[in-house]
């Protein structure tokens with residue numbers, strides 16, 4: 614089908630499934646164990662309803678905002694997803710180009726198939742990029758990666774904390790990962806790979822399982838980039854992150870790819886906001902401690918629900934990789950264009966001229982569990 618026929622972000626998934634190599638589909642679409650968390654990620658948004666306001670002038674609506682002090686045309690960033698070349702020969706650079714066109718921020722993964730420098734070089738002057746870090750057991754390797762990223766102008770370091778070991782993604786494990794795969798990662802220091810159990814297992818052996826809260830001060834000593842913890846899943850850890858002085862947290866279960874039966878990010882958001890308000894007197898969205906959510910975001914309405922509940926922005930993963938797998942960077946461009954159109958219409962219908970007007974009273978989240 615031509616790009617004109619694509620109406621929403623879900624469409625990219627069904628098309629990608631038809632056109633992608635089997636191995637790529639297995640790696641991108643898979644989630645852990647029985648994939649219950651993966652299913653729940655999007656479904657959780659279905660339990661939140663809107664309370665729109667009427668008779669407000671919505672001739673002009675504005676969904677631009679900023680993330681960690683950097684302008685973005687929408688409260689959405691492209692989150693880190695590894696191995697872009699499994700789906701398309703140009704890999705992650707497809708994301709960089711479309712991000713530039715739309716003024717959105719891209720998070721570069723440690724395990725990108727393009728080299729880090731290729732992805733930075735593909736950016737336009739002034740284009741903002743973040744870096745997602747898997748912490749290597751060899752801290753010298755990690756230090757080099759981090760300092761190189763900072764030196765190349767990266768504006769935020771997202772340390773993935775939900776993946777001391779990669780989850781069992783059985784669809785992916787049934788595939789063999791071969792040395793000649795174009796996606797073999799360049800700079801991860803992934804020695805001792807096991808190629809017999811899928812892409813995820815082949816690339817993850819270097820990750821430091823001993824990472825702990827005390828290590829955060831070391832990261833602060835090696836970089837001035839703001840630190841964000843990606844993969845926080847309960848208010849207790851959110852509180853520890855705040856007390857540790859990081860700039861923000863991503864409430865995420867890694868797209869359902871880690872612990873199955875982990876809750877959805879949007880559900881975690883509700884308890885995190887409540888407890889940080891009660892215990893630290895914080896209100897959200899908060900400039901100094903920003904909350905992000907990812908997992909299952911497929912519509913601007915999903916994003917607006919997260920904004921109403923206190924998030925600064927949300928991350929989207931799979932729809933963008935499906936989009937470039939099928940259509941290259943034009944696909945990602947189209948996905949972002951669709952989101953823009955959805956923001957415009959839905960903010961009008963919500964009665965919210967700007968994101969500041971998307972307040973907690975605009976949603977009924979009483980069907981979400983609160984702890």
Ligand code: FNR
Nearest residue numbers: 641692693694695773867868907908909929930931
């Ligand atoms: C991911 N994700 C991820 N996260 C991370 O911190 N480092 C990584 O290398 C990857 N790689 C990766 C590959 C693929 C194929 C997927 C689908 C996901 C997790 C990602 O950043 C994010 O948390 C989820 O993708 C969000 O869920 P959706 O939008 O894909 O539903």
